[in-house]
Amino acid sequence: DAGVTQSPTHLIKTRGQQVTLRCSPKSGHDTVSWYQQALGQGPQFIFQYYEEEERQRGNFPDRFSGHQFPNYSSELNVNALLLGDSALYLCASSSIGTGPTGNTIYFGEGSWLTVV
Amino acid sequence: AQKITQTQPGMFVQEKEAVTLDCTYDTSDQSYGLFWYKQPSSGEMIFLIYQGSYDEQNATEGRYSLNFQKARKSANLVISASQLGDSAMYFCAMLQAGTALIFGKGTTLSVSS
Numbered sequence: 131d132a133g134v135t136q137s138p139t140h141l142i143k144t145r146g147q148q149v150t151l152r153c154s155p156k157s158g159h160d161t162v163s164w165y166q167q168a169l170g171q172g173p174q175f176i177f178q179y180y181e182e183e184e185r186q187r188g189n190f191p192d193r194f195s196g197h198q199f200p201n202y203s204s205e206l207n208v209n210a211l212l213l214g215d216s217a218l219y220l221c222a223s224s225s226i227g228t229g230p231t232g233n234t235i236y237f238g239e240g241s242w243l244t245v246v
Numbered sequence: 247a248q249k250i251t252q253t254q255p256g257m258f259v260q261e262k263e264a265v266t267l268d269c270t271y272d273t274s275d276q277s278y279g280l281f282w283y284k285q286p287s288s289g290e291m292i293f294l295i296y297q298g299s300y301d302e303q304n305a306t307e308g309r310y311s312l313n314f315q316k317a318r319k320s321a322n323l324v325i326s327a328s329q330l331g332d333s334a335m336y337f338c339a340m341l342q343a344g345t346a347l348i349f350g351k352g353t354t355l356s357v358s359s
Contacts (some may be wrong), residue, residue, distance in 0.1 A: 163346070172250075172337055172349030173291070186345040218289050222347070235281065235347065237291035 132157055134223045134238035142244045143211050151206040151241045155223030161185075161235070162204035164196060165220040167240075173220055179204050181228055208243075216245045248273045248342050252350035259328050260358055266313070267323040267353045269338030275299075279341040280321040282312065285352070286334045294336075297321055328357045 135154045143149050154198045155162050161180045175188035179198035198204045202223075208215055223240035249272040260266040271280065283300040297305045304348045305312040313322040325332060335354050339347040 152256065165347070172339075172351050173347070175342075175346035175348070178345050184345065188346060220289075220291055222291075226328065235341075236293060237283070239290040 131222065134221055134236050135233045136219075136221050136238035136241050139239065140242045140244075142246060144246055145211055145213060147211050148207065148209045149211060149243060150241075150244070151208075151219050151221075153206070153221030153238060155221075155235050159223040160202050160216045161224045161226050162202065163222045163224070164204070164206045165222065165232040166190070167220060169217070176206070186192060187197075198208060211245045213245050216243060220244050248275075248340050248348050250276075250348055250350035252338055252343045252353050253326060254353045255290045255351075256354045256356065257357065258356050260292070262327050264298065264324060264326045265328055265355065266288050266336075267325070269323065269350060270320065271319050271321060271338075271340050273319075273340065273342075280314070281339045281341070281347065282321075282323045282338060283315055284312070284332075284334045285337060291337070319340055325355075328355075330357050330359060333357045 134156050137152045163178040164176040169172040176190050177187040182198045193212045195207045214227045218240045220240045224234045251270045278299045280297045284292045295305050295307045295310045295312050297314045304314050309326045311324045335352045337349050337352045339349045344347050
């Protein structure tokens, strides 16, 4: 049973560029959430996608956008990169139907983004 | 607003000893879920244990147990018989509005031989 997979694992971008991060949820899960974790901090919720629509959004600017595909996989796009966007980006998958139980929220290994 | 507080930036323990990592939370919701995750230096967030607000029994998963005191709004993680591989960052989190996890700042656990 494949867990949550994310790509790429590491990447370096220049200020002003755009980046796309990808996530495939755990088998059987239909909901994908994205989190940003700055160094030394806890993860911060960016947004959640369900049925190919943004279901909820955290306190992040419009430069952060996303997409969910029919196979439940998801992309996180960040435009006009700033130095402060350097962070670990984590994808979490869950299943709306089974509710908020611990067995339904799993994270991937994350994508380390460095903006120079 | 919902909030998670972890007051221990770092904890040190010797192998085979038990350790308690503190977590307090603030919410006005009656129904909520509390989680603990382990994050090694590789970055992956590993699920450890979950406690629902209506669960009457404290959750246990192998060497991990959650000491849930609802009236005090605390959800402390207890790791029994610590192992060297337990050295990592530990995060307490609460599910907000059924969608977003709100995380604390984490506690770094160091296990020595």
